[in-house]
Amino acid sequence: MSKSVIVVGTGNAALCAALAALETGAQVTLLEKADEALAGGNTKYTAGAMRFAYNGIDDLLPLLRDPNDSRLGDTDFGSYDTEKFGDDLLGFNDGRPLSDEQQTLINTSGETMRWLASHDVKFEPIYSRQSFEKDGRHVFWGGLTLAAENEGVGLFDMELAAVERLGGKVRYNSAVTGLVMEGTRVVGVRVGDEELRADAVILASGGFEANEGMRIERMGANWKAAKVRGTPHNTGDGLVMALGIGAAEYGLFSGCHATPMDLHMADFGGLDLPPGERKNYRKICYFLGVMLNADGDRFVDEGINFRNYTYAQYGAAILEQPGQFAWQVFDSKVFDLLYGEYRFHDAHFVEAETLNALVAQLKGVDQTAALATLTAYNDAVDADVAFDPTVLDGKGTRGITPAKSNWAQKIDQGPYRAFPVTGGITFTYGGLKVDQDGSVLSDQGAKIDGLFACGEIVGGVFYAGYPGGSGLTSGAVFGRRAGYGAARA
Template structure:
């Protein structure tokens, strides 16, 4: 409608792929983050809104950040169908272990179900030395890995023994990595049954950082390791809106003809993101913004 400004952005359009903005709001490390959106997503929606007085809201120091293939393009690849672009994600870490450049584990891979941790663990990877990690699995869990591990362009190395595998982990201290994997294997409590469908309580015992669910001994070759880094989907900050999805100014007054929904809206997420909640937010605010924009247009 030419008589109103209606922002209805998808989840990636506020991903702040412009490095200067990522550094400004998130910190220096985020300059090297992979972006799931396109190179054209430059944060212009926020700039256009704030240029006419929109108030910002929410937590700009956080974002939806997943582990991504270390060798993916800097931005989402427009040469493949959009439904396949998510394949750069590597979010089956709960069935294996993740090692940083020092050959050490740095998160509890089994902390919770995938949907409750994947948007935080990308940040954890990016904060590690050289912004990288390796995810390691043995053959008995391959069928449990998401399809993104099985695409033609998925990056991985493979070996029949762990001693050989660790030498192929580029950028990782191999001796320390082997020590970490050996200690991990020795610490798995195999008396608890493995159940990939729920938090099964199958854990390690006695490690400085235990894995609290889905802990399996890495004992079934061949072994595979996937290199990952941190990726960004969208930031948690955005514009301030009321319950009618009208964008508010700094003095909390609605800006005439400006509405927002989806991830343009700030204050919905702060320190975490449960899988699928962005779709719920987009649907709720999208419906409200659509009705409000239509009412605005027909009342003029």
């Protein structure tokens, strides 16, 4: 007899779990808290970018919707092997070795992408944000090359279509409010007064980033003011339910992915915006300029690495500043290199012909100190090194703290622009401990029978930071594993 599986959520992790369980012949019902329009959680808000290990273009072609794209012949994708992926994750571990979850993510990232493609979930190269033109060729940088066709909404649509093709059913407006237990075994869920039973339950209900109280309790008072970049529905429900029946806490609960965002955006991400505009409140080209806080000081090395490796930490860095805001300052030399989000019709910025006049418009900032900081920065720029945004160009500063290690051009050519930013939380890192089958483990390290988890709710995948594009891959890797595990249980 086929197994019955309930999946909580309809994001990328949930849909991958459902797909894997369906492949084995299980009957799968997905329960979604949101209505149909907001289903898909944070997944729908994403750019659909996915990081995975590959050895060259031959590994990418089978994943592409259009393997005959005429640009492919003029493109250098390079390679990104498992070792490099491991090094990138280690770079954010604050000295911790790679966790079991990280090893799993790295080692099964490539096969999971091929598995998605086998279900007609297809991808396209991220020419606009992950490559620069050099000598007539598109040169990719930072190990991140592909995004789902039509970004996060496309990923959701393609995965949902695959799930429905195999017979999966979705119920919207069905917030899971509790787990049904028989002894120590999970045998179903509660949706309000209704009890729904199944052989296995997979929690794929996201992190707790949209729960202000939990943010403050787990991550500190700075996080009260954070904008939420994605869905309002990821309020830690599944996490609280699992912890309530004795699941182990795992990973870094004070850690999260948070990026610089427009200070004046709404409190949550806007799925109401047209697809191409959804990421436009993000402001992550700080590596082309500098960031100043209310004291007029710089507070991070804006060019310490490719922005893939810094953007997920710099939201937190801004929230640690007085007043929890900063200004990103650029001169006209880099206007053409700024991503489209800086030209978005609702992007907030000030502009002036001179630096003095620009600084006079930086609301909330000590203007004398700001001008002194900009002058000191300009004086410290190494003029002998050429600027090249396609590589870590080593064009740095000398004798100032913090240094800017790469892409440090003088800010000296008007007009000048400054954009006010704050920190926007993307997703939280602390979560549940799962085993190799995706089973949720208890405080004592034992399987909680009948309960599985995947996606943001799984801890131990990310610590002090995050190489861009790893969240979706993690959801797919752990979702697929939990789906197979639940169907076998």
